[in-house]
Amino acid sequence: MKRSTLTFALAALLHAGLASAGVAVAPTDKNLQYTGRIDFSAPAAPVITWPNTAIAGNFTGTSLSVTLDDERGKNYFNVFIDGDTAAPLIIEAAQGTKAYEVAAGLPPGKHSFLITKRTEGEEGATTFRGLELADGGQMLAPPERPKRRIEVFGDSITSGMGDEAPMNAxxxxxxxxNSYLSYAAITARNLNAELHQTSQSGIGVMISWFPFTMPDFYDQLSAVGNNDTHWDFSSWTPDVVVINLMQNDRWLIGDKHQLQPEPNDAQRVAAYETFVKRIRQLYPKAYIVCALGSMDATRPGSQWPGYIKSAVEDMRKHGDARIDSVFFPFTGYAAHPRLKHQRDNAAVLTAFIKKKVGW
Incomplete structure (x- = not known):
């Protein structure tokens, strides 16, 4: 091959390589919009642990890839492109660092993405390492944040455990x-509110299926087990707080009698009220909704709704006018709520908040 021909061929290959090179977007890009309790102690490597933690943005370009560094290889994420929430691409995160192509062949012009963590702290932490756009692509101004804010403290019902499973599986x-389809997340979208989903499957107020409870866990920055990280409550303040706890207490105390000496009725009320009062101290202006259900803690004849009512009535008697209770009815379905039940629960909670807060 002549030297001139070889030079031309190499130049063509180099040009082709440059043409296919992507545009890196660092986690510190000002156009990325983060939602949730995220550990930004290393700004270029934010750590995601809580369910339904989200990253959103607008961009131009024909493709998008996401790089994640997953601790255990157990986490799942939704990726919604251009607002198509009915057909997410689901990332099954591999352990370690990996790039995931989540969109290709997009038409030229403006696009949007939303990434949400389906899973919980018990599946481990994930470090977000950034995005890559197609050659020539760029990030645009982020979407407008909702002005309303809701935080939900809860257990597996709130986290969406098994919500996408078949009814008989x-x-x-x-x-x-899929925490994105839990009643908490649906309610927040119904009300156009930004959500913090502070939940963990198996957790209770007095006892859990593991050696820590929500009073140990609620103030953590990281949701990976019981740890000494600390969330800055002044950094994000909700307008409405929903507390849906005591289902696991009912199982472990009411059925299995695993907490000994077993608390009497007054002690159960006091334990719940102590936690709610702590939330009230943190959020003095929020409207607090003390919820329960829709699993068997709200079945007919259950004592557990009464404990919550008693705690709420006592707080109201002592001057807290911005607190109330709501209960999701037990349908007789014994397993974790499926999508139908989550939607029904969201309808109840949405209507309740609209009535009480005026949204």
Whole structure:
């Protein structure tokens, strides 16, 4: 091959390589919009642990890839492109660092993405390492944040454990857990509110299926087990707080009698009220909704709604006018709520908040 021909061929290959090179978007890009309790102690490597933590943005370009560094290889994420929430691409995160192509062949012009963590702290932490756009692509100004804010403290019902599982199937398969479709997330979208989903499957107020409870856990920056990280409550303040706890207490105390000496009725009320009062101290202006259900803690004849009512009535008697209770009815379905039940619960809670807060 002549030297001139070889030079031309190499130049053509180099040009082709440059043409296909992507545009890197660092986690510190000002046009990325983060939602949730995220650890930004290393700004270029934010750590995501809580369910339904989200990253959103607008961009131009024909493709998008996401790079994640997952601690255990157990987390799942939704990726919604251009607002198509009915057809997410689901990332099954591999352990370690990996780039995931989530969109290709997009038409030229403006596009949007929303990434949400389907899973919980018990599946481990994920470090977000950034995005890559197609050659020539760029980030645009982020979407406008909702002005309303809701925080929900809860257990597996709130986290969406098994919500995408078939009605007659087991509900502890990690892939079937989708916090984006829990009643908490649906309610927040119904009300156009930004959501912090502070929840953990198996957790209770007095006892859990593991050696820590929500009073140990609620103030953590990281949701990976019981740890000494600390969330800055002054950094994000909700207008409405929903507390949906005590289902696990009912199972572990009411059925299994695993907390000994077993608390009497007054002690159960006091334990719940102590936690709610702590939330009130943190959020003095928020409207607090003390919820329960829709699993068997709200079945007919259950004592557990009464404990919550008693705590709320006592707080109201002592001057807290911005607190109330709501209960999601038990349908007789014994497993974790599926999508239908989550939507029904969201309808109840949405209507309740609209009435009480005027949204």
């Amino acid at each position: 087991r509900d502890d398969v990690i892939r079937d857990k």
